[in-house]
Amino acid sequence: MNKKIALIIGGGAAGITAAYELAVNSDIKPIVIESQNSIGGLAKTLDFEGLKADIGPHRFFTKDDSVMKLWTEVLPLQGEGAKDDKLLSREVDFKNGNANPEFDDNVFLRRRRFSRIYYMQKFFDYPVKMNLRTVLNMGLLRTALAGFSYIKSCFIKRKENNLEDFMINRFGKVLYQMFFEFYTQKVWGRHPKNISKEWGEQRIKGLSLLKALINKFSPKKETSLIEEYFYPKNGAGQMWENMAKTIVEKGGEIHLNAEVLGINIENNRVVSLKVKDVNGIYDWYGDYIISSMPVKDLILGMNNVPEDIKDIAEGLPYRDYQLVSFKVKNFNLKNNTNWATIGDICPDSWIYIQDREVNVGRIYIPKNFSPYLSNDIKETLICMEYFCDKGDRLWEMSDDEIYKFGIDELIKINALKSEDDVERSYRFKTEKAYPAYFDTYSDFDKIKSFIDSIENLYLIGRNGQHKYNNMDHSTLSGIEAARIITENDDKRKLWDVNTEQSYQEAK
Numbered sequence: 001m002n003k004k005i006a007l008i009i010g011g012g013a014a015g016i017t018a019a020y021e022l023a024v025n026s027d028i029k030p031i032v033i034e035s036q037n038s039i040g041g042l043a044k045t046l047d048f049e050g051l052k053a054d055i056g057p058h059r060f061f062t063k064d065d066s067v068m069k070l071w072t073e074v075l076p077l078q079g080e081g082a083k084d085d086k087l088l089s090r091e092v093d094f095k096n097g098n099a100n101p102e103f104d105d106n107v108f109l110r111r112r113r114f115s116r117i118y119y120m121q122k123f124f125d126y127p128v129k130m131n132l133r134t135v136l137n138m139g140l141l142r143t144a145l146a147g148f149s150y151i152k153s154c155f156i157k158r159k160e161n162n163l164e165d166f167m168i169n170r171f172g173k174v175l176y177q178m179f180f181e182f183y184t185q186k187v188w189g190r191h192p193k194n195i196s197k198e199w200g201e202q203r204i205k206g207l208s209l210l211k212a213l214i215n216k217f218s219p220k221k222e223t224s225l226i227e228e229y230f231y232p233k234n235g236a237g238q239m240w241e242n243m244a245k246t247i248v249e250k251g252g253e254i255h256l257n258a259e260v261l262g263i264n265i266e267n268n269r270v271v272s273l274k275v276k277d278v279n280g281i282y283d284w285y286g287d288y289i290i291s292s293m294p295v296k297d298l299i300l301g302m303n304n305v306p307e308d309i310k311d312i313a314e315g316l317p318y319r320d321y322q323l324v325s326f327k328v329k330n331f332n333l334k335n336n337t338n339w340a341t342i343g344d345i346c347p348d349s350w351i352y353i354q355d356r357e358v359n360v361g362r363i364y365i366p367k368n369f370s371p372y373l374s375n376d377i378k379e380t381l382i383c384m385e386y387f388c389d390k391g392d393r394l395w396e397m398s399d400d401e402i403y404k405f406g407i408d409e410l411i412k413i414n415a416l417k418s419e420d421d422v423e424r425s426y427r428f429k430t431e432k433a434y435p436a437y438f439d440t441y442s443d444f445d446k447i448k449s450f451i452d453s454i455e456n457l458y459l460i461g462r463n464g465q466h467k468y469n470n471m472d473h474s475t476l477s478g479i480e481a482a483r484i485i486t487e488n489d490d491k492r493k494l495w496d497v498n499t500e501q502s503y504q505e506a507k
């Protein structure tokens with residue numbers, strides 16, 4: 001009997017996981033269709049002439065046991081210290097582990113999380129905590145003003161018309177202006193006044209100054225405040241590459257440079273996909289279609305879509321992104337913690353940059369994720385993260401212009417002493433890095449109902465479901481899609497993945 005076929009659009013975390021689950025646990029043959037020339041999507045690992053970096057910092061963290069079980073099935077937990085832990089005699093808790101990262105490649109490292117805010121050339125805890133360091137950093141006057149404005153916000157509540165009101169009610173005006181106003185604008189390209197308060201409820205649900213203080217003394221941590229994460233020895237992409245090997249070994253297929261251009265629907269079923277690959281444009285047929293491509297593009301590529309659904313899809317907003325990276329001789333953000341580091345640079349995996357005079361959103365330091373991301377542990381790659389919109393000033397800059405711009409910003413915040421400290425420069429741009437909850441997103445329920453009416457179509461992943469997913473949510477949506485198909489369960493359950501939005505990778 002011929003096996004049933006699942007066509008899976010997109011070879012990122014979600015698509016690869018769905019394919020892996022079907023290949024390992026079912027009789028259905030997965031066929032992954034990926035438009036790029038490598039798998040991993042937003043969670044792939046880039047290689048800049050031997051210096052590896054992800055598309056921005058990618059920590060692995062999950063509250064879901066099935067996700068952790070799968071990740072550690074693919075990459076066993078470390079059972080010995082990593083190179084930097086050993087060289088620096090750092091204590092790392094690796095109980096239950098077995099793989100030795102010094103000899104094995106397939107290792108899931110357990111890393112200590114440092115990620116602080118850098119503002120006014122000082123490090124603040126992330127999220128901001130009311131402790132002695134914050135008081136010293138801010139100075140007595142500013143601390144008193146922040147305290148008064150916080151107390152005021154506890155008693156005099158603003159009417160919540162937008163995100164600005166939402167944040168001021170929770171943190172007070174002074175802290176809002178210092179830590180949220182400009183940063184939110186940097187990340188999303190919109191002032192908090194022009195963002196709905198519901199966005200705040202979804203994104204930072206459960207976090208407030210009071211909760212941050214309670215968390216400090218509580219054994220049960222809020223998920224956004226976790227101080228440890230896991231990470232594949234050779235970069236985030238290693239997780240999906242390992243899964244891809246298994247998919248092929250088990251008889252599945254992965255097609256790179258193959259782009260889905262159209263979706264042919266008849267009688268509430270997807271009949272075929274129009275796919276362009278190196279051989280031309282052909283119709284591909286499958287029993288089940290699992291899609292992690294942006295839902296906007298998916299719907300605009302369908303036939304017979306009602307006009308209102310098309311309009312909602314067309315209006316869905318995204319934020320694009322670029323990574324500007326420098327191999328540096330000297331990084332001037334030095335270590336002021338008691339956690340030893342190679343070269344005595346700051347131990348942060350990524351740093352939130354709050355200063356208003358620069359555009360960089362975060363600085364990401366790959367070697368603090370894994371000492372195996374470069375051949376020489378002494379080499380340092382510094383990656384500047386710019387949130388932007390395709391076509392804007394930052395996006396359109398030539399490579400030379402953006403390198404000069406980035407170096408100037410690093411010098412401005414004293415992270416670099418001079419441009420002579422930069423040895424090599426790299427740039428990577430990606431579109432639709434962040435699905436945003438603005439504009440027609442308020443009507444997204446109509447898109448859900450429309451998709452639910454197409455029997456054999458299953459939407460998964462970050463842009464697939466237009467949800468601010470992390471890798472674990474994308475992984476879980478892949479696991480769920482495979483389960484729902486094999487158990488013939490209600491496919492509407494897929495929308496339930498990541499309904500608890502209380503921790504995120506960007507503030």
Ligand SMILES: Cc1cc2nc3c(=O)[nH]c(=O)nc-3n(C[C@H](O)[C@H](O)[C@H](O)COP(=O)(O)OP(=O)(O)OC[C@H]3O[C@@H](n4cnc5c(N)ncnc54)[C@H](O)[C@@H]3O)c2cc1C
Pocket residue numbers: 009010011012013014015033034035036039040041042043055056057058059060061258259260261292293294297321433434460461462463464469470471472474505
């Ligand atoms: C800067 C940044 C930092 C992040 N940090 C973290 C973090 O610390 N921890 C964390 O857990 N998560 C983090 N994330 C989120 C994480 O990257 C995503 O949740 C996850 O990678 C999404 O996987 P996905 O498979 O859902 O989507 P994607 O990775 O977007 O995969 C979709 C795939 O579909 C392909 N595709 C698109 N259109 C077509 C088409 N027409 N035909 C064929 N293929 C197509 C794309 O090429 C892509 O490979 C971060 C994201 C960013 C941008």
